Amino acid sequence: MKIRILLALIFANLMQAQKFYFPKTAVTDSAVLEKQMPLLASKLMAQPQVLKLKKTNRIAFSDNMFRLQMVAKDYKNSIATLSDFRSQFADHNMAGNKFIAYEFYSLAKIDEEKEKIPFHNALQKTFNKKYESLSDKLITKLGIAVDGDVRNTRKIMNEALSKQKDKDSIDYGSALALCNSYLNYKIYSSLKPQIVQLVEAKDQEKFIIETKDIKTKNRNTLTITIVRKKENTSPLPVILTNNIYAGSFDPYFGKRAAVYNYVGAVVNTRGKRNSNDENNPFEHESQDLYDVTDWVSKQPWSNGKVGMIGGSYLGFSQWAAVKKLHPALKTIVPQVAVGIGIDYPAQNNIFMSYMLQWINYVTNNKLTDEADFNNFTKWDSINTKWYKSGKSFRALDTISGKPNKIFQRWLDHPGYDEYWQKMVPYKGDFANINIPILTTTGYYDDDQIGALSYFKTHHEYNKNANHYLVMGPYDHGGAQSFGFTFVNGRPIDPAARISIDDLAFSWFDYILKDGKKPALLKDKINFQVMNTNSWKHVPDFEKMHTSTVKFYLQDHKNASSVFNRPTDKSFVTQTVDFKNRDQKEIYHKVSKTDSIKITNSVYFESEVLDKDLIISGNPAGSFKVSINKKDFDTDTYLYQIQPDGKPFLLSTHIVRASYAKDNAVRQLLEPGKIEQIPIKNSILISKKIEKGSKLVLLVGVNKNPNWQINYGTGKDVSDETIKDADKPLEIKWYNDSYVEIPIYQE
Template sequence: MKKNLVKLGVAALCLVMGLETFAQQKLTLSDNSNYIINDSVMIKTKYGITLSAVVVRKKGMPQKLPAALFYFIYSNTNRSLMEAKYAADHGYVGIVADARGKRLSPDAPGPYEHETKDVNAVIDWIIEQSWSDGRVGMYGGSYSGFAQWAAAKYLHPALKTIVPYVAAIPGLGLPMENNVFLTANYQWAFYITNNKYTDDAINNDNARWRNMRFNWWKSGAAYNKIDSIDGTPNPWLQKWLSHPDYDAYWQSMVPYGSDFKQINIPVLSITGYYDDGQVSALEYLREHYKYNPSAEHYLIIGPYDHFGSQIGGVAKLRSYEVDSIALINTRETTFEWFDYIFKGGKKPGLLKDRINFEVMGANNWKHAPSLAKMEDYRIRFYLDSTANGTMLSEQKPATEVFMNQQVDLADRIKFYNDYYPDPIIKKEIERSNGLFFITKPFDKAVSVSGALEGQLKAIINKKDMDIGLVLYEVTPSGEYFQLSYYLGRASYAYDMSRRSLLKPGKLETIPFYRSRVFSKQLQKGSRLLLVLNIDKNPFAQINYGTGKDVSKETIKDAGVPLKIKWSTQSFIELGFSVDVKDLF
C-alpha cells in the first residue's frame, strides 16, 4: 500500500505543478520569416499593474483577425512562441499572456487571486490593437483553464468562447479536494512564485518533498506546521489553510452560484477519467447548466490523465491499453471549434451531444444530453451485510444492520485509503483495512458510466471524519480495474462553504457526488467492488474528529480510536446500459 500511496505523492503533482510542457510536444517552431513576432509586449492596466505577452501574426493574412488567447503562469518564452505560432498558423492572432508577476511583469505574483481582473485587462488591450477584429477566444489547460473561467466571472463582451482543458477551481480541486487539503499541492507555491519563470530545481527535488511528507506524518504535528518541518516558510500555503471553507476568498476567483447565469458564450470543456483535477472541470459544467440550462456547453471526456487530456490521450496509460478510438488531437479539435465559432465552420465531428465520452473497453464514443443521462438506467446498490459477507446489493435490506470499523488515528504504521489509480489495472489491492462490498457477477457485458454518487449513513464517536471510496471492476481473471474514487470531509457533505459537524452517537446522512466520472464496458462475469475507508496517510491532512480546524489538530487530539457504525441503508448509484433485472 505504501508503494501505491507514494505514487499518489508523485503523480498528483502533475495536477498542481502544471508541468504542461508535455502537452506541447507536438508543437514545433516554424520559420520566423513567415511571421510578425513581438515577444516582449508590455500591457499596462488601468489599475496600475503590468503584464507581459507574446504576440504572433502570420504574414499575408487579412488585416484584422480574431485573437486566440492563451493565459498561463508557467512562463517560458519558447513555449509561448510555439503556442502563438500554432494559433497564427490556424488563421488567428496568437497571443500568450503571462500571469501577474511572471516573465517581464515587474509586479509580485499572486496565484489565483487576480485573474478575474487581469485576464479581462488583456482582452481590453487586444481589442484596441489595429489587427484585432474585436473578438477573442481563449483555450488551454490546468491553470490556463482556470484563467478562462476566472475571466468569465465578469464576462467581457469581446470574449466569444472558451475551451478549458482540465480546468482547476482553487479551493475545490486544489489545494484541497472536497475540503481536504492535500500534501501533493505543497511545493507548487514555491515552483511558480520563486522567480519570474518556474523554479524547476525546487520542483524536481523529489527526495525533499517525499521526506517532508513522511516526516510530517511520523511527527504527528499539526498540518499547518508542515512548512516548519520542511524548514522553509510557505506563506501561500498558510494563507490557503486559513480558508478551510469554500468561502468568499475562493468564491471570488471563479464564477460562483448565479454568476454562471450570465455566461452565455459557447464553451467546450475537455477532461479525462484519470485527470486529478476532474472534479473541478466538471463542477464548472454542472454549475453552468444548473444556473443556465440553455447554455451551449459541450464536454469531451475519455481515458486521459491531466496531461493526456491536453494532447488527446496516450496509447498506454498507467498499465491500461487505451482504446484506439479514444485518441484524439486536442489542439486540432480546439481550432476546429474556433473555426466553428468565428468563421462559420463545421462543429467538431465528435460533438454529437452535450456530453461526449469514450466507453473504455468498447472502443466506442457515446453521446448524451447530460452527465446524469450517460446511460439509460440508474441503478442503486446498497452496502449490505449478509451471511456470505458484505455485498453491493440491488435490493434494499429489509432490516438496518450496522457494520463496525475502528481506526486508531494516532497510529503511524498503517496507511488507510489506497485510492490513487496508478496503475489503473492491479493484480491485487490493499485489504488490511477498510470495508469491501461486491456485486454478484454480471450475466452479460454491460457498460457503466457517470459519477460514483450516493449517500452514506453512519454513527460515529467523534465530530468529523474524512471518507474515501474506491470503485473497481473485478474481472473474471481476478484483476482490479479502477473506475472511480471519492475523497471528502463529512462535515462539508451538504455545503462546501460551511462546516456542519457531526453529532457523536447520532445516525448521520452523508451525501457525495464529486467523484471521478468514468465510462467502461464491463466483461461478462465481472463484478463491481466498492472499498469504503477513512483517509489517513501522509498525502493529506489527518482529521482527528475534534471539530477544531483540522489544520491545527495534532496527534495529541487523536484520543480514543474513531469508531464507525456504517448502516446498510447506505448506497451508491451508477448508470448502466441495461436495467437491473438484466444484470444478474
C-alpha cells in the same frame, strides 16, 4: 507444485540481488565513466527482466530498451526501438514528439561516425533534415521537446553516481536508474544550446514573435508574447492564453494558435517574467484578463474577436475571465479546468499536501522552478516527515524549510467561502455567460471534478447555455492536447484517440470564422464509452445512464446480493488509530497475481456479474454511519475485478463528512448518532464491464501523507495535531448505506 513455487521465489530473489561490475573509480573519473557506461548498458539489455517485458509489456520494454541501446552506443537500433515505442505511446501528432531529442542525438551520432564530421555539424545536418519532414503542428512543439534542464540532469546523474561511492558493483535497479540519468545528461548537455538556437532560427523564418509588457488599469505590469505566421498579413481573431507557467510554453502556446491561422497571444500572470507585482495565484485573473482582452482586441493584427484556450490553471483562468465578460471575448475552451476551492487546493474540502509543492513551483522565481518541483524524493520526504511528526498541517511549510504565506492564507479558508467564490463565476453569475463554450476533461483527469463543476453550474443557472462537453479516457495532460494511446498503462480504444488540438481549433473556426461545427459535438455531452470503441452523445448528465443499481455495504455471501436492500439492519465496525504512524500497508488478494490495497478501508465484493453492463456517469449515494468523534474524512474506491482477475479502478470519492451536505458551511457530526453522508462530486466514468467481472467497493478513512489528517475534534483541521487523536476513531458503517452506480442499457 510447492517446489516450483520455491524455485521461482529463489530465482526472483537472485535477480533482485544480482550485481554487475562497476568500478568505484567511475564515480570520480569521467574517462572511466565514459568507458564503463556502454558496457553496463550492454549487460542490462541481455537480462531476463528486460527481455521478459517484450512479451508482457511491450511499451515498457521499448521504453527501457531504446535508452539502453543509446547508452551502449547502438544508435541505429535505438532509433528503430524508439520508433516502435512512440507508435504505441502516441499514434498522432501529440505526445510522441516529446522524445524527439533522443532521436536528434542518435541520428547526429550516426552521421558523426559515418561522415567523420564534428558532432556540432552532424547535429545541424540532422536537425535540418528532420525539420523538413515535420508538420507545422509538430514544429510548434519542438522548442519544449528539446528544452531539457542540463543542470538538473547533471544533479540527478551525480546523485545516482554518489550511491556507488566506494563500491565496485551495482544492483539491477540502480544500474537502470544510472543509465537513464546518464543518458539524459549526455543528451541535453550535448544538444543545448545549439539545438535551441536552431529552433529559434527556424521560428524566425516562419513566425513574427514579439514579447512586450502591458499595463492594466490598476497599473500592474503583465508580460505578453504575441505570435503570428509571417504569411498572415491581415487582421485575424486572437487566441489568448493566460499562463502562470512562464517559460518555454509561452512561445509554444502562441505558435500553436498561429499554425491554425490565428494570432496567438500568451500573457503571464502577475509576478512572472518582467512583472514585479506580487504573485498571488488565482486571486487577480478576473480583473487582469478583462484589461488584457481589451488590449489585444484593439491591436492592428486583431480583427476584434478573441477566444481563450488552455488547461488546468489556464482552464481556470478562462472561467475567471468570464466572471466579468469583455464584449470582445467570443468563446472559451477551458480544458481540465481547476475548480478553485472545489477540487484544488482542497478536494471536497480536504486540503492536499501537493499544494505546497505547486505554490513553490510557480512562485520561487519569475519563471517556474522545474528542478524543485520535479524533485519528488524531496517532496515525498517532506510529506512523510510531516506525517511522522504528528504536527499540524499548518506546520508543513515550516517543515519544508520555507514558510509560505500563500499556503497559510489558503488554509484559512477550509470552506467554499467568499475568498474562493470571488475568483470565478458564482451561482447567479453563470446566468450572464452567454458565449459558446467547449469544455474538455477525462476520466483520469486530476481536475475532472472542477471541470464538471463549471459545466453543471453553468447549465443550472443558464438553461440556454451554449456549452459543450467532451470526455474520454484521458488524463490531465491528454485532455488538454497531449493525447496518448496508453493511459495508466492500458491502451485506450482507437475511437478515443483524437487530437484535442484539432478539436479545439475546429471549434474556434466554427465560432470565430463561421466554419462548420465539429462533427464530434452531436449533443451537449459527448463521451467515449471505454471498451466499446464508440462515442455517445446526450443532452444532460441524467441521460448518460438509463438506470441505477445500489451497491449496499454488505457481504454478498451473507445476502442474496449486494444489489438488494438488506432485510436486517446491521453494521461493520472499523477502527482507525491516528496515533499509529508506522502502520503497515494491508492488501486484499483478488487473484493469484493481483491485490488491492485496503489500508484503513473496509472491503465489500459483489457476486460475479452474469451479463455485460455499462457503468456511465457519477456514482452517488449515501453513507449511514455513527462515529465516536465530531468529524472524519471518508475515502471511497469502486473497482472492477475483470474476468482475468485484474483490478480496474473505476471511480473514487473523498470528502470531509462535516462539509458533505454543504461545501461552504461546516456541520459537525454528533458522536454516537447515526448520520447520513451524501456522496457527491465523485469521479465520473463510462466503461463497459464484461460478464464474469465483480465489483469491489472500498469504504474507509483518509489517513496518509498526501492529505490533511482530520482528527475529529471539530477544531480547524489545519490546526489539529496528533495530540488531538486521543482514542482511535470508531465508525459503524450501516449496511443500508449504498453507493448508487449509474448503468446504461441500450
